[in-house]
Structure formats: structure tokens, C-alpha cells
Amino acid sequence: MATTSFPALATHRRLPNLFDLAAMLVIAGGLFALAHGAKATLAPLSVLDATPIHLEPSYLPGYALRTTLRMFAALAASLLFTFTYAVAAAKSRRAELVMIPVLDILQSVPILGFLSFTVVFFMNLFPGQVMGAELAAVFAIFTSQAWNMAFSMYQSLKTVPGDLHEAAVSFRLSGWQKFWRLEVPFAMPGLVWNTMMSMSGGWFFVVASEAVSVGDTSWKLPGIGSYVAAALEARDITAVFYAILAMAVVILLYDQVLFRPLTAWSAKFRVELTPGEEAEDPWLLRVMRRTSFLRIATGAVSDVVEQIGGWRLSLRPHRAATAEHKPSRVVDAIFIALMAVAVAAAVWKIVDFVSETLNWGDLGTAALLGFYTLIRVVVMMALATAIWVPIGVWLGLRPVWSRRVQPLVQFMAAFPANLFFPPFVLVIVYFNLVPDIWLTPLMVLGTQWYILFNVIAGASAFPGDLQEAAKNFRIGGFLWWRRVILPGVFPYYITGAITASGGSWNAAIVAEVASWGNTKLSAHGLGAYIAQATDAGDTARIVLGVVVMSVYVICFNRLLWRPLYAYAMRRTTIS
């Protein structure tokens, strides 16, 4: 596979430090503040009740379009965020100290739990208009993409090859020119790849965020997600299948029209100068390159972009780098002091809010429920591993099969798993199964595919000479798995597992509770806790639940995945 992925999450620092703690506190404080403001304005919302969702299939294309537009809006917002936040963090040492830990924590916060607040917050910005709910949905999608994209951009900016940087400086490119001629192109492959990978999270969120209810109020924005929600209320399983079909078409189009050409195009920005194997151009890119009208049009666009990139804007005159960088101590001190004030304010806000409504017992409950969810995640990851690793290895070692299967797996990974929940729920209700056990598989329904996808990629990239050596020494059976192929696919597996486990935590919020008409199912876990608190409009417990979950996710990442990833990188590569 030419497209080895680099999870932004894993390649970063390993051990938490003081700045992580500070960032954590600031974010928690901010969330409390947001929740506080939101609670006060919970009542007067009943605008969207007037527009009902129709279950006739003929409405679906329209709904699908609305959903897609939300995705595009979120994508634009994420790009804007990436090109400002990540660039600022990469260019300023002081900003970096704060912005990167914040980003790191943010990507572990299950924002889905905060949907209710963000809806209310945006509704407040546009009182009485659908705009508010729309923006809230877009924001939810944004949160599923932006952190990842920004991280990828930041890491690229930090690892621009030294000789290219020197060449750019010595030929006196201005800061602006350097950014567009060197840094952005260099960041492009990683950015496109991470954007594509975050899309699946986006679909998941858009489905979840179109139909929201907080307390007694509920909204349904026209879209596929609302359509499914309405179908659930009406106990109409056929409609659910229509929705799945519509979603499949939308994702297929998105992939073919947007991401295939983008990935192929971004391959030209890869830095390795070796003319390695190149994937065949996707059909759309071929059409664009060969149709003279389209070529002229795209040529004109790229000319304009090139012109803009050529502007000789510069913030600072050319200066040589000093070997000893001496930043101003005074400015540093002021900066640290400001940060300390922000942290103190956050702590005060948290204590103030928490002491009002919560006690230590609530924290204990949340922690215990979090532990239940943790067990679910671990068990499900283990199950998914046991099932998909052998299958992935089998497929990956057979090029014909992996070529056939890989696009399908990629598609499954992108598909919002929450659309598949209803059939499962139906089965659970029908056979009267225990929700604590049988709701659990829903958590990995969408995320297991990352494991399969990466294991297939790893197995197909397994060196031919090592395979031959193993055969030559007649290594077979268990020994072959233990000594040959499992270590071979290990780094790929870790990459997939990190994504899968992160997604599972997030999915818990929608997977631990389910409904079918008036029947409500719920498992014991932090996800259900948050979902129920949302239903009850209990802001304090929502915040508590989300914070506890974030802590679990962060610890899980730091204590398990990052060391494993670092180990995999170190041990399974020669040189």
C-alpha cells in the first residue's frame, strides 16, 4: 500500500506534562462556562417542530443533499481552522506551548456528549432561526475532523526537510512565498489523507447531530440522520434501509468525485524522489486532465493560486538563523503568568459549578460507569482483533483478494455505523436480549474496519524475501504467526487499533442507549450516563460525564497506545 497512514494522535509526545494538565483544566473550565450559559437559555426553542420529516423515499435525495452540504460546510471550516491554528502553533514557540496540548486534549474529548450545549449555544447566536441548529450540526462534524487535520498540518510544518528549507531561504523566498511554495505542498499528502480518514467520523456525527433532543425540546434538521430518527420513532424498518441505501450512494460519490482525485493529485507532493509505484489515476482525474475545457478551467484556477502564492509578502526581513536562540525572558514570564491566570480562572469556574450541584459520589458513579465502558471497549477491541487480524492477513497476502476487498473495507469504515443500529436494536428487542451485553457490539460496528483495513495493508506490504525465507526454513503453524507475520503487521495493526479505539469511545455515547418506537434500551456505562443526562437536560452531569470520559480516553491513549506505537516503530523497522 502506497498510502501508509500516520495517525496524528500517535506520533506525538508520549508522557503527559504540566501543559497537558493546564490544557485539560482550561478546556474543562471552558466547557463548564459554556454549559452554564447554555442552561439559562434552554427553554424557548420550538422552531423546528414545525417542519416534520417525511418518510417517503422520494424525499431522501433532498435530505441527502442537505446532509452533504453540512459536510462541505464543516470541511471548509476545518480547513480554515487548520490553516490558522496549526500554522500559528507551528510558527510561534509560545503559542505552541499552549496550543498543542489543547489540541491533544481536544481530540480526546467526546464532543458528541456536548451536542446539546453546542446546539443551544448556536441557537442563541441566531435566535428563532434554523441557522443555529444547522451551525451546531456543522460544528459537531467540524469537531470530528478539525483536530486531526490540524495535527497533521502542524506535524508537516515541523518536519519540512532541512535542505528544502535552506534552499527556499537562500533563494530569498519571502515568508508568504515559502509557505505556499514549500510548506503547504509538503503538508498536502498528509492533510488529504487525514481529511479522508476523518470523513468517516464526520458522517457518524452528522447522522447523530441532525436529530437532537435536550430535556423536553427536540430538533430535527432535514437530512438523512433525522430521517432515520423519524423512522425509528415510526418503527419503519424499510425506511431505515432506504436511508442506508441513500447514504451508501452519497459516500460512494464523495469518494469517487472528491477523495480519489484528491489523493492521486496529492501524491505529486510526496517528497521521496524515488519514482516508486504509482497508483493509476482515478477516472475523474483522467477525465479532468484529458478534457480540454476542464483542463483550461482547472489550469486557470491553479494559475490564480500560483499567482497568489507568488506574492512577495513577508512579515520579517530575511534573517539568518542563530545557533543559540535567545527568546526574551520577560515576554516568556508575562506569557506564563497569563496562562496561569487562565488556568486559575478555569479551576475556580469548575469548583464553583461542581460544588453547586455535584458531590464526590457523582464522581465515583461516573468513574465506575466509565470503567464499565472501558471494559466494553477493551473486550470489543480484543474480539475485533481476534476476528479481523487473521482474516486481514489472509486477504493481504493474496494481492487479487486484497485489491478487491480493500475499497469495500474503506467504504465500510466511512459508512456511519449508527445507521446500522436500528436492525440490531430490532433483533435485541425481538429476542429480548440483555442490553448490557448485546448493545456492546454497536460500539465497534463502524470502527472495526480500521483494524481490518490496516492489517490488510500491512500484510500486503510484507516483504517478499521475508516470506520466502520463512518458507525456505519451513516455518509454519503457530511459529509462523508468532515470529513472522504478526510482528510484520504489528505497526499497521497499531495504527488501525488507535483509530478504532478512539472511535469506539465516541460511539459509546450513542451505542449504549437505543430506542425502537417507545421501547428504550440502555446498558450500564458512561456513554449511557451522558446520553441520559442529555435527555434530562442535566448540564452538570453531562459535563462530568464528558470530562471523566476524556480522562479515560487520554489515559488509554497515553498509557497504552503511544508506548505501543513507539515500540512498533522502533522494533519492526531495520535502520
Add this chain to the structure above:
Amino acid sequence: MDAVSTAETLIEVKAIRQAYHKDSSADVVVLEDVNLTLSNGEIVGLLGRSGSGKSTLLRIIAGLLTPTGGEVTWRGKKVLGPPEGIAMVFQSFALFPWLTVQENVELGLEARGVARAERDRRAEEAIDLIGLGGYEHAYPKELSGGMRQRVGLARALVVHPDLLLMDEPFSALDVLTAETLRTDLIDLWAEGKLPLKSVLMVTHNIEEAVLMCDRVLVFSSNPGRIATELKVPFPHPRNRLAPDFRQMVDDIYALMTRRPTPARPPAPGTVVAPAAHTMVLHPMSINLLAGLMETVAAPPYDGRADLPPLAGALQLEIDEILPLAEALAMLQFAELEEGDIKLTEAGRAFVNAGTDERKLVFAVALRTHVPLAAMIRQVLDERWNHRASAVRFRDELEDHMSPDYADDTLHAVIGWGRYAELYHYDEDADQFFLEEEGT
């Protein structure tokens, strides 16, 4: 080059010092008191071993680095950033993979805001001059190494710089390609077709320096400084096989092997560096060391060899054979004098020994002549669990050298110690350890 009567000074380098500050102890000095002047119409070579700071000096002149001390003036003005009129060619080519040959070449013009038509014209001129015609629309990854470096040259020439800086421009190329490029460049220079006034190039290849330069500045290492300045009196085109040419190459060889690194003074009476176990070591493969000793021991050398022909016979560059020879000298398996290598008794003993005995001989040499290895073993012997973290040794090394050198040194000691079975090293734990007795 006949109109050099009005030699104009282009670059003046005065008392340059470059050091990396270490908070714990003394600075690590890379360059010390370097002075040089560059005038119109000459090609000057900075010749030295890797790590002698010559590339650092080039970057200081290019305005990419600010020196710790001293100053560089370009046409009488102090250099504070990359000045106009200086262009650089990189060892790694440093081509932008997403730009075509033409776009790469136009980069410097674009930075100056040259209009598109003018850019096209001048790029084409440079591309044709350097022999890249027909490749305008190719991407760098479609080109061979030689063609890539031609793009690097065209990109530098297109801005019509007064001074061209070249950082080991041919060392990433194979022998044939490098030779073609060198002669092409020299021909263009001799015919006055290059839009340049002067060239400053960094190299570690003695023949290359003698072939191309009018003046060669030989660097010594630790800290880097200009040891000798030589004028190359031969007119272009030069003949590598001419006796004068060969003699000059031999002389420079002798010059470069004459003084061992000051970190290890030859006379026992001189003041030894603060702690002997903190001298810089470079990881050398045991196979190479053994192979070199075997070659020198065997006929026709019979224990003593002249380095230049030896290097030629072994197809090694000076940068490859000298560190080997020096490592042998440090372990006292051989002695170096005036460009000759001579095996010692210990060296002969090693060569004549069998596989297991060789390890013993090497272990003795290691414990006697590499204080760091002896110290590691001693610490391990003293510990109840016979384990010691490598961090403490690395920290101590970093007090006396740059982190890169500390890493190199540690690697060398790990590799040699493993071969000699003096101690083991566990990479996961970053620890040295001894195997339990009796296994």
C-alpha cells in the same frame, strides 16, 4: 581568467567562531578563528573531513547561519541574512519534488518578483547552458541523479549570482556522473560562459579539489580551522594522471594524515583533555577494521602501506579510509605517519589470531585504549545486578561534545564492546549489562 588584474574582494570572513552552547559545561566549538578572503575570478575549495565544520562555514557565508563570533562581509557589507548575489548548490540537490524542472529553476527569479516572460527567457537560457534542454517539463523524480544536480546548478545560475556556493555538489553522485558534471562545469567556467564571478565549494575529495580549484583551503577538525592554504598552479583543463597533479594529491594526503585529532595528543607529556573517557569516537564496522588490517598485513604491503594507493586499490575515498586508519591508530593496532599506515605488534597479533582469539585481542585493546569502554565494564562489574543505564554515560559525553557526537561515540563503544564480548547492550531498556557467569 586573464582579466583578473583588478581583483575585487567579494567575501571577507573574519575571525569566525561557531559554538554550540551547553549549559552544563564548556561550549562545543565547531569552528575556531576562521579567516578567508574570496576575490573575483577564482574557484576556491574548502577541503576537509566530515565534521570539520566546512559545511557550517559555507552556511555562515550563505547567510543561513549566524556565527557565534566574528563576521562575514559581502561586497563590504555585513551579512545578516541570505544576500542578493549569492546562490547555493546543495549536496542533496534540494529540489522541490512538486515543481517541474522549469519551475524549480525559476524559483529564485520568482522570489525577486521577475515578470513571467523574463523568467521564462532566463530559465530557458540557464537550462540550455547546463545541458537540460528538453527536460523543462519533467519532475525531479523522473530524472537521474546527475540530471537532478544539473537542475540544482541551473537554479543557482539563473539568478546570475556573483558568487556560487557549492556544498559537496558531486558527492551524492556515482563516479562517472560526478566526473562528467565536474568537467562540464570547468569547461563552462574556463570558457567564461558561467554568469559568475567566483565559486566557493566544499569537498572532502582531494582529487576533486585539485582538479577544479585555483586555491584549496585544508581544514583540520576539532575545532574546525583552516590548517593550510594551497595554490593549484595548473591551467585548465587539468590532467589527473600528470605527475605534478599526482604529487599534489599525495602531498595533501600526507598533510591531512599528519596530525591526529588534538583530542588525542601524541606525546604523553602534553596536557590531556579533562577526562580521557570523553573523547569522540566514530562507529566503525569491525569487518572493515579487520579487513583493512588483513590487507595491510598481506603482500604487497607486508605491514606498511602508503594510504593514497591503498585507498585507490580498495576503492575507498579519503573520507572513508582515514577514519578507519585513525580508529586503528587509536586502538594502537596501527601507526599513522606522513600518509603511511603501519601495523603494530598488536595489529599483527589480531590478524594472525583465529575468530575467538581475535575477540580477546580486541578486548584487551579496547580496555587499554578506550577509557569509556573500560569505565562501562568497571561500572557493570561493581553493580550487584550488573546493569547500568546508558543515559548516565550519554549525559556525561554530552557535557563535552554535541549530542550527535555523543550518540556516535556511544554507538562505537556499544558495537566494539559487543564484538569483544566485554559487555552487552539492551536497546529497549537503553542499558548495558553483563551476562550471568557460567552461561
